[in-house]
Amino acid sequence: MVKKTTLLYTGKAKQVFATEDPDVLWMAYTNQATALNGEKKAQIDHKGELNRAISTLLFKELSAAGIPTHYIDSPDATTMIVKKATMLPLEVVVRNYASGHFVTKFNVKPMMKLDPPIHEYYYKSDELGDPFMNEAQIFALHEATPEQLREVRSLTDRINAYLTKRFNEVGITLVDFKLEYGTLKDGTLVLADELSPDNFRLVDQQTGASLDKDVFRQNRGPLTPVYQEVLNRLQEKGAAHV
Ligand code: 5GP
DSSP states (O other), rough: OOOOOEEEEEOEEEEEEEEESSSEEEEEOOOOEETTTEEEEOOTTHHHHHHHHHHHHHHHHHHTTTBSSSSSEEEEEEEEEOOOOOOEEEEEEEHHHHHHHHHHOOOOOTTEEEEEEEEEEOOTTTTTTOOOEEEHHHHHHSSOOOOHHHHHHHHHHHHHHHHHHHHHHHEEEEEEEEEEEEHHHHHHOOSSSSSTTTTTEEEEEETBOOSSSSHTTTOOOHHHHHHHHHHHHHHHHHGGOO
């Protein structure tokens, strides 16, 4: 197994370490939860483990479905070993139903179906508050090439189709989510970052309850049982059903 060496980066919910292999990174999922661009912070028991477990399950399934990802292995409860990638400084947000900032911005009814689904891009910068970017702005600032963005769009559509169906199978609506991509040494574009209820809005189809970080953002109760419920449902009904 690879060994971690120096700490490279401390993010809001993960720490990233170098390893003895220059092409491999060590990601430690932490228990920290943040909201409002880091203004609201808390330590939540078991959050790191739950997000690592949900991410692992979904990265494995997406890889098996032919999506190139950075995932290599999950050697313990909070660790994920990944391929080193140069990240595109973009947050790719997909919206299947109106929620969050989309509702505020356009004053539409929450959970209005958005057909076709919307892709939005945000420039990853805590300092600037992750501003919205259109494609022309991305190209003018050389953050991605037109070819890379074409690939991002196509992979994002495939990921959305897979995840929408996967969550639907376990009684959950995938409302919206955020993805991040990077390129490997050989130029291959891969899905990176994490795939967890920190980045997804999920709604229980029976009760209408939120099964994601909105519970923390809006002080609606403890987060751990909510994330555990998402993991349990995904584990109970495997990918073979999709
Ligand atoms: P909204 O733009 O409505 O706040 O978020 C849309 C979706 O993208 C939500 O599922 C939200 O969790 C995710 N998202 C947007 N920005 C961020 C971010 O900076 N960090 C995380 N973890 N998720 C984000």
